[in-house]
Each structure stands twice: as structure tokens, then as C-alpha cells.
Amino acid sequence: xxxxxxxxxxxxxxxxxxxxxxxxxxxxxxxLVDFSVFFVxxxxxxxxxxxxxxxxxxKVGQSLDPDKPTGMQNILEMxxxxxxQQVKDIFPSADQWVGPLAITIFVMVILMNAxxxxxxxxxxxxxxxxxxxxxxxxxxxxxxxxxxxNLDTTFALALMVFLLIMYYNIKSKGFxxxxxxxxxxxxxxxTPWVKVILAPANIMMTxxxxxAKPISMGLRLFGNMFAGELLFLLIALLGVGWAMPGxxxxxxxxxxxHIMVVLLQAYIFMLLTxxxxxxxxxxxxxx
Numbered sequence: 569x570x571x572x573x574x575x576x577x578x579x580x581x582x583x584x585x586x587x588x589x590x591x592x593x594x595x596x597x598x599x600l601v602d603f604s605v606f607f608v609x610x611x612x613x614x615x616x617x618x619x620x621x622x623x624x625x626x627k628v629g630q631s632l633d634p635d636k637p638t639g640m641q642n643i644l645e646m647x648x649x650x651x652x653q654q655v656k657d658i659f660p661s662a663d664q665w666v667g668p669l670a671i672t673i674f675v676m677v678i679l680m681n682a683x684x685x686x687x688x689x690x691x692x693x694x695x696x697x698x699x700x701x702x703x704x705x706x707x708x709x710x711x712x713x714x715x716x717x718n719l720d721t722t723f724a725l726a727l728m729v730f731l732l733i734m735y736y737n738i739k740s741k742g743f744x745x746x747x748x749x750x751x752x753x754x755x756x757x758x759t760p761w762v763k764v765i766l767a768p769a770n771i772m773m774t775x776x777x778x779x780a781k782p783i784s785m786g787l788r789l790f791g792n793m794f795a796g797e798l799l800f801l802l803i804a805l806l807g808v809g810w811a812m813p814g815x816x817x818x819x820x821x822x823x824x825x826h827i828m829v830v831l832l833q834a835y836i837f838m839l840l841t842x843x844x845x846x847x848x849x850x851x852x853x854x855x
Contacts (some may be wrong), residue, residue, distance in 0.1 A: 580805050587688060588803055589710040591695075591719065601617075610715045617679040617715075632796060647675065654839060659846035666845060669732075670838050673725070677834035680715045681793055684830065685823055686801050717797045722790040726782035729841050733781065736848035745851075750774045781844055792833050796826050 597604030607620060628641050651671045655662050695711040715721040737746045752773050755766045803819045 583805065584798070586707075586710065586725040586802050587692065588717075588798075590710070590712050591710045602807070607718065607720060609711045609713070610718055610721055613683060613713055613719070614680065614715050614839070617683075618676065621675055641761055645670065651838065655842055658839070658842045661849060662842075663813070663847070670842055673841055674834050674838040676726070677789070677837050678717065678830060680721070681830040682795060683714045684717070684796055684826060686713060686802065688797075688804050699779060714793060714797055716789055718792050719786065722793075723786040725789070725806060726786035729785060729844065730778075730782040732841075733778075733844050733848045736845050741848045752844065781840075785840055789833050789837055792829055795809075796829055800826075 580652045582785055588610055590607045591609040593606045593608060623645065624640060632641065648671060651674055653668050655667050659666060692709075692711045696707075696709040699709040712718065734746075737749070741749065750771050751767045752763065753770055754777075755770055755773075757763045758764055799822060800819070803822060806818070
């Protein structure tokens with residue numbers, strides 16, 4: 569969504585690859601899965617956004633005025649009422665932690681997604697400029713500003729939800745009852761010998777079903793945000809000479825549309841969290 573420079577036009581592939589590269593520490597280039605890598609940019613942006621969220625919530629909480637709500641208090645109250653209504657409609661028996669969890673997920677995913685609206689060259693250029701002061705080569709300084717365009721972020725969020733799904737399953741069914749779901753679902757049977765025959769298929773199908781929940785949540789959020797970021801980069805390549813008006817028009821149109829994507833993906837992630845926790849809280853008889 570931002571203006572680009574001449575080198576970006578002359579070498580668009582390098583420009584896009586540079587913007588899709590993380591500022592990271594450690595890692596093995598040949599590794600398919602590498603837990604030794606630490607994404608500095610994702611960590612800094614996420615912590616900063618969480619800090620902003622916490623600070624705003626704290627300040628609003630310190631100055632609550634039920635008679636004359638203004639500005640940010642109105643916005644936060646709308647968010648809280650909206651998410652709480654989703655919880656009441658989908659998960660009526662939810663405990664006191666589900667509402668705050670859903671609100672936190674909803675707001676944090678919106679904030680992380682909304683970083684995509686910032687001009688693509690703004691923060692990376694700023695970081696590169698600061699790094700050059702300390703003698704670093706700005707062409708080798710990377711900084712991705714949208715945490716949800718990285719699979720590590722979206723799968724971390726999905727894994728957190730998956731662990732909560734397991735917790736609520738055990739809480740509602742007991743550990744033995746939760747294990748029995750793997751033996752009797754989705755193909756139920758009354759006679760013991762039929763249960764034994766169907767058990768291997770049930771175990772395989774239930775494992776696939778359970779693992780599909782975090783995988784689909786993580787991939788859906790990542791795919792939509794990564795595609796949006798990539799399109800912003802392609803539009804940014806038009807930012808020189810006669811193509812400048814086209815870049816401004818296309819960037820503005822896509823930014824307006826992308827705001828809906830930002831909100832929709834946060835809503836879907838929050839909604840699936842409530843739905844999966846509600847399903848996990850069902851008793852063994854109701855499953």
C-alpha cells in the first residue's frame with residue numbers, strides 16, 4: 569500500500585522476497601521444522617500490540633463513566649457486548665474464562681491483522697535506517713510487521729485453542745471419558761464385539777478430526793493474511809512514475825476491502841474458538 573522505490577521496480581522478485589523475510593535469530597536453513605529459530609520482529613510487534621491493548625484497557629477501566637461513556641469506552645463496550653453475546657448464543661454453559669478469552673483473541677487478532685494496513689515500506693525502512701546507524705547493511709535488515717503472515721504465529725494461537733479443547737474435554741467427560749470418545753466416535757455400536765471391530769477406525773477418524781481443528785484454524789488465518797500482504801507488495805511495485813496514480817487507487821481500494829478481511833478473520837477465529845470449546849464441554853452422552 570506504500571510507495572516503492574526504483575530498485576523495487578527493477579528487481580520486483582528481490583523486493584518481495586526481502587519483505588517476506590523475517591528478522592530472526594538462530595535456525596537451520598535446511599530444516600523443515602526448526603524450533604531453534606526466534607522471530608524477533610514477530611515477538612516485538614506482538615508484545616507491542618499486547619502492551620497497547622493492555623494500556624488502553626487499563627486507562628479506560630480507570631475512567632469508566634456509566635452515565636456518559638465516550639470514545640474508547642464506547643468501542644470497548646461494543647466489543648465486549650458483541651463477543652459476550654456470541655458466547656451466550658453458542659456456549660450458554662460457558663464458565664467465567666471463556667468470555668475474556670474470546671475477547672482477548674478477537675482484539676489481538678484484529679490488532680495483528682491490522683498491521684497489514686500500514687504502508688509496506690514504512691516500518692521496514694525505519695528499522696533499516698536505525699540499523700544503518702549502527703553499521704548494519706540496510707539491504708540485509710529484514711522486518712515483517714504482520715505477525716499473522718507467519719505460520720508460527722497462527723499455529724501458536726491454534727495450538728493454544730487446541731490445548732483448551734483438550735482441557736474442556738477432560739473437564740466435562742473425565743480423562744477416561746475423553747479416551748472413550750476416540751473408541752466410540754464417529755461410529756457408535758451397542759454390542760461389545762462390534763465396538764472392538766470399529767475401535768481402530770474410530771481412533772483414526774477422531775484423531776484426524778481433532779487435529780484438523782487447529783490446523784484449519786492456523787492455515788485459514790495465515791492464508792488470508794499472507795495473500796493480502798502479498799497483494800499489497802504487488803501494488804507497491806507500481807509506485808514509480810506514470811503508475812503512481814494507479815498504485816494509489818488500487819492500494820486504497822484494496823486497503824478498504826482488506827479492512828473487512830482483517831475483521832472477518834478475527835471474528836472467524838474467535839467464533840471457532842467458542843464453538844470448539846462448546847463442543848468439548850458436552851458430556852459423553854451428548855457428544
